[in-house]
Amino acid sequence: MKTTCKPLKASSRVLSSQEKYERSRLKHHRLVTLARFLILIFFLLIWEFSAGAGYIDPFFFSSPSRVTLCFSDMIKDGTFFINTGVTLLETVASFLLVLMIGMLSATLLWYSHKCSEVLEPYLVVLNSLPKSALAPLFIVWLGTGINTIIVAGISVAVFGSIINLYTGFRQVDEEKIKLIYTLGGGKKDAFLKVVLPGSIPTILSNMKVNIGLALVGVVIGEFLAARRGLGYLIIYGSQVFKHWTEMTKRYPNYHFPPL
Amino acid sequence: MTNPILELHDICYSYHSLEGETDALSHISFQVNKGEFLAIVGPSGCGKSTLLSIIAGLLLPENGKIHFPVPQEEGIDKHPAADCPRIGYMLQHDHLFEWRTIYRNVTLGLEINHQLTTEKKQRVMELLKDYGLDKFKDKKPGELSGGMKQRAALIRTLALDPEILLLDEPFSALDYQTRLSVSSDICGIIRSAKKTAILVTHDLSEAISLADRILVLSKRPATIKCDIPIHLTISGHSPLASRNAPEYQGYFNQLWKEISDEDHMQTSKSIQPGS
Numbered sequence: 001m002k003t004t005c006k007p008l009k010a011s012s013r014v015l016s017s018q019e020k021y022e023r024s025r026l027k028h029h030r031l032v033t034l035a036r037f038l039i040l041i042f043f044l045l046i047w048e049f050s051a052g053a054g055y056i057d058p059f060f061f062s063s064p065s066r067v068t069l070c071f072s073d074m075i076k077d078g079t080f081f082i083n084t085g086v087t088l089l090e091t092v093a094s095f096l097l098v099l100m101i102g103m104l105s106a107t108l109l110w111y112s113h114k115c116s117e118v119l120e121p122y123l124v125v126l127n128s129l130p131k132s133a134l135a136p137l138f139i140v141w142l143g144t145g146i147n148t149i150i151v152a153g154i155s156v157a158v159f160g161s162i163i164n165l166y167t168g169f170r171q172v173d174e175e176k177i178k179l180i181y182t183l184g185g186g187k188k189d190a191f192l193k194v195v196l197p198g199s200i201p202t203i204l205s206n207m208k209v210n211i212g213l214a215l216v217g218v219v220i221g222e223f224l225a226a227r228r229g230l231g232y233l234i235i236y237g238s239q240v241f242k243h244w245t246e247m248t249k250r251y252p253n254y255h256f257p258p259l
Numbered sequence: 260m261t262n263p264i265l266e267l268h269d270i271c272y273s274y275h276s277l278e279g280e281t282d283a284l285s286h287i288s289f290q291v292n293k294g295e296f297l298a299i300v301g302p303s304g305c306g307k308s309t310l311l312s313i314i315a316g317l318l319l320p321e322n323g324k325i326h327f328p329v330p331q332e333e334g335i336d337k338h339p340a341a342d343c344p345r346i347g348y349m350l351q352h353d354h355l356f357e358w359r360t361i362y363r364n365v366t367l368g369l370e371i372n373h374q375l376t377t378e379k380k381q382r383v384m385e386l387l388k389d390y391g392l393d394k395f396k397d398k399k400p401g402e403l404s405g406g407m408k409q410r411a412a413l414i415r416t417l418a419l420d421p422e423i424l425l426l427d428e429p430f431s432a433l434d435y436q437t438r439l440s441v442s443s444d445i446c447g448i449i450r451s452a453k454k455t456a457i458l459v460t461h462d463l464s465e466a467i468s469l470a471d472r473i474l475v476l477s478k479r480p481a482t483i484k485c486d487i488p489i490h491l492t493i494s495g496h497s498p499l500a501s502r503n504a505p506e507y508q509g510y511f512n513q514l515w516k517e518i519s520d521e522d523h524m525q526t527s528k529s530i531q532p533g534s
Contacts, residue, residue, distance in 0.1 A: 175354060181317055182348035183368035183419065193367065197358045 094153025106165035152221030168202030282480030301476030347421030
């Protein structure tokens with residue numbers, strides 16, 4: 001919002017109510033940002049202090065300074081970038097595949113009511129499977145390459161994604177679909193002109209959830225079947241009791257929050 | 260002179276569910292002449308909207324036939340589907356899509372039918388201008404008032420240049436003032452374009468002031484109770500002026516009697532209609 005009249009002299013002027021509102025919004029925004037940073041700094045300080053003073057054992061809990069040290073080492077020798085890159089690549093690949101499979105399946109289910117009725121119980125069962133338990137099976141089927149890890153990522157997200165997208169498609173107003181028919185359109189028009197654009201909020205929120213789930217699946221896969229990637233580093237770190245390594249590995253995950 | 264554009268013969272329709280069968284329409288037969296404005300009134304839930312859906316071809320009647328005679332003055336086989344004229348259906352709510360601008364909303368029908376030609380676009384622009392919506396063509400529907408949205412919905416229907424317009428209580432979602440002005444607008448368009456229109460309404464005064472002929476349906480299962488031609492001695496067809504015509508009150512009382520008879524038969528015989 002812009003006020004219509006240009007201010008002549010900002011200092012010696014009575015503020016209009018619009019300007020007052022804008023200023024209060026700005027102030028509020030700054031306060032929120034500041035508070036967010038303060039909480040982080042406060043948490044790190046407490047952590048460092050309690051590790052240094054011996055309230056917690058730095059061997060088990062590490063400390064921000066050790067984490068930073070390890071992090072800079074890993075940046076120097078390049079392991080950080082390689083492993084993050086690998087995990088990122090696998091996550092993006094499984095995310096895109098989940099999106100594709102999810103959209104195609106949900107579209108198919110929407111087109112054929114019979115098909116969706118038949119398949120619904122299967123989807124619910126598949127979605128409630130503990131997917132991490134499937135990872136060893138994937139290794140047996142697909143070996144220990146990148147494929148296994150991508151499939152593990154897909155398996156965590158795909159069934160929930162299909163169910164959510166299909167529910168979103170079904171919730172589109174029936175009357176709007178009737179309108180398409182009155183204008184001489186068919187089922188394809190109803191899908192392309194109403195269902196798809198009307199479900200964009202559902203699709204977007206579904207994507208946000210999926211990228212997180214894909215990462216979870218990929219890390220699970222890497223735990224079991226990788227020689228590179230963040231999951232591998234976490235397992236390696238915990239096996240050699242280098243917890244600060246592990247903590248660093250987890251930390252960058254939060255640098256790439258889902259969308 | 261009769262020049263029918265639409266004939267219904269013995270139409271029956273019922274809704275089915277596991278609880279049983281509900282008869283909605285029973286043996287409905289009537290015809291509509293070209294250029295005629297027909298209103299259909301009846302007690303609520305009697306199947307008026309079902310009837311329109313059947314005429315529009317969205318539902319298939321269980322029994323009976325719909326016939327579209329080729330109007331006499333037109334040549335034979337003007338287009339391949341000559342026996343099926345273009346039908347425009349205007350629903351109760353505007354259902355403008357929030358993710359499209361007004362212009363993209365009103366051209367939706369053309370888009371679906373792959374008719375986005377410069378000629379048709381020009382016509383849409385003229386219609387938008389006529390109804391004062393040209394300034395709003397790049398706005399989203401949420402920024403328009405109820406009356407404007409309903410006008411936009413009408414333009415969307417008219418863009419396909421339908422020969423028969425079906426109006427399913429198109430004004431019922433509007434407030435009274437908007438309703439009067441929008442209904443007179445829409446009446447004006449339909450009259451000047453010499454379209455055939457079928458209006459379903461529960462508002463008796465609207466039916467009298469807009470229509471040439473009124474069909475009264477009985478309660479469910481609906482049959483045609485009476486068919487009243489409307490002749491008002493006024494110049495022009497302004498719906499507001501129609502309400503001042505000397506015959507208006509007579510028609511209103513007649514319709515009211517027909518409909519309230521139905522209601523009383525339906526509810527209970529013990530309650531006598533108050534005078």
